[in-house]
Amino acid sequence: MLGWKISLVYLPVGSENDWTTAIHIAASEGDVNMIIELLNHCPDCRDMLNRNNQNALHVSVLNNQDKVVCFLLDSDKCDSLVDEPDSHGNTPLHLLAASGNHVPKLINNPRAKKMSFNKQNQTPLDIALSYKETTKKEKLMEDFCSIGRLGKRDFEVKRKYEYMHNPNDEMETGVKMQLREDDKDKAKKADQTKVKSIMKVAQIHIVVATLRMTVTFTAGITLSGGFESDSDGDQGMEILIRKTTFRAFIVSDAIAFTCSAIAIFIYFLMADESRPPHLEIVNKLYDLVGIFQCLPMFAVVIAFATGMLATLSHSLGLAVTVCLIGCYSILLYFLAFIYIIRYRDESKMMNISERQEC
Numbered sequence: 001m002l003g004w005k006i007s008l009v010y011l012p013v014g015s016e017n018d019w020t021t022a023i024h025i026a027a028s029e030g031d032v033n034m035i036i037e038l039l040n041h042c043p044d045c046r047d048m049l050n051r052n053n054q055n056a057l058h059v060s061v062l063n064n065q066d067k068v069v070c071f072l073l074d075s076d077k078c079d080s081l082v083d084e085p086d087s088h089g090n091t092p093l094h095l096l097a098a099s100g101n102h103v104p105k106l107i108n109n110p111r112a113k114k115m116s117f118n119k120q121n122q123t124p125l126d127i128a129l130s131y132k133e134t135t136k137k138e139k140l141m142e143d144f145c146s147i148g149r150l151g152k153r154d155f156e157v158k159r160k161y162e163y164m165h166n167p168n169d170e171m172e173t174g175v176k177m178q179l180r181e182d183d184k185d186k187a188k189k190a191d192q193t194k195v196k197s198i199m200k201v202a203q204i205h206i207v208v209a210t211l212r213m214t215v216t217f218t219a220g221i222t223l224s225g226g227f228e229s230d231s232d233g234d235q236g237m238e239i240l241i242r243k244t245t246f247r248a249f250i251v252s253d254a255i256a257f258t259c260s261a262i263a264i265f266i267y268f269l270m271a272d273e274s275r276p277p278h279l280e281i282v283n284k285l286y287d288l289v290g291i292f293q294c295l296p297m298f299a300v301v302i303a304f305a306t307g308m309l310a311t312l313s314h315s316l317g318l319a320v321t322v323c324l325i326g327c328y329s330i331l332l333y334f335l336a337f338i339y340i341i342r343y344r345d346e347s348k349m350m351n352i353s354e355r356q357e358c
Helices: 006-010 022-029 032-041 043-047 056-062 066-074 076-081 092-099 124-129 135-147 154-161 169-221 244-273 279-311 316-357
Strands: none
Touching (some): 006 022, 006 032, 022 032, 022 043, 022 056, 032 066, 043 076, 056 076, 056 092, 066 076, 169 244, 169 279, 244 279
16 A cells, blocks of 8 residues: 555544544554554654654553564664653653553663653653552652652652652642542442442342242232032142142242242342442342342243143143243253353453463
8 A cells, every 4th residue: 555655654544633643553553563664665754743742652652562662762763752742741751651661761762861841840750659559660760760860859759759758748648648538539439330330230130020029929829720629628729739740830939939039128138238339248239139030030931841731731742842842941041151151251362362462
């Protein structure tokens, strides 16, 4: 395509306020081979900027594409990308500090040695200090402090990082407390959202459980087969009570009714625990009620099969056929369950292979 029309390299893609170019897309995806091809045809495309006035090095740092960062820094012609600010005044080193990643080649680049401030008057070390503690962040801050090239604030920042006395310790502690409170608020909001989604699903489940409870109650009260009309001691008894299949129908119907009732009671507990939201308790109750939703479904299928066998005992072929058709639903359920498990395993393996390739 470049041999046909070389101007495609400079073609912006996207809408008016959201656009980028080919080299930025290649940098975000970590495609070093594509970047080499683009630079071979158009060496000056390395200086192209996207909608945020970011070059390819900005984009590769934002997307943690360390291979692209190292490739661009190895090229002498790309040195000018190191200290270029974007629309917010951030150099690639500022973005590296914000990501918490650790790329020594960018930190030790000669063009990155000069002190740089963004439009918020922040150095890369200032940005790194504002994020949560991680192993990579500590290593990044050690490199910044050991190189000592961030201006007059180096000594003060280094003292803060080494936990020495500083008159602004109380202010720094207050900021940390505020950040912790904000994190707690975010966690509470996330829990509330999850609980709401679970309760929406529970509303559908409780309707199903109520209908199943009603059906099993009706089937248990209005028994088929008729009653004994003799005046002896068996008068009023169910005619089919002596058949094993009918007894199995009664037991399975009772199991389905009981499990459905338990599921409804658990949903009542879930509703109580959702105000205020207790995510762990709601999750455990939801997992528990899932068991009491599956058991009555199996019991209903068994009740249907045994009831057909009891009432159609004089036509054995028809009774067996109806039972097999009814039990076919259980087989389909297990097949669907196995298919979902295999699909999840395959998707996990694909994700792992993609990460390894990256």
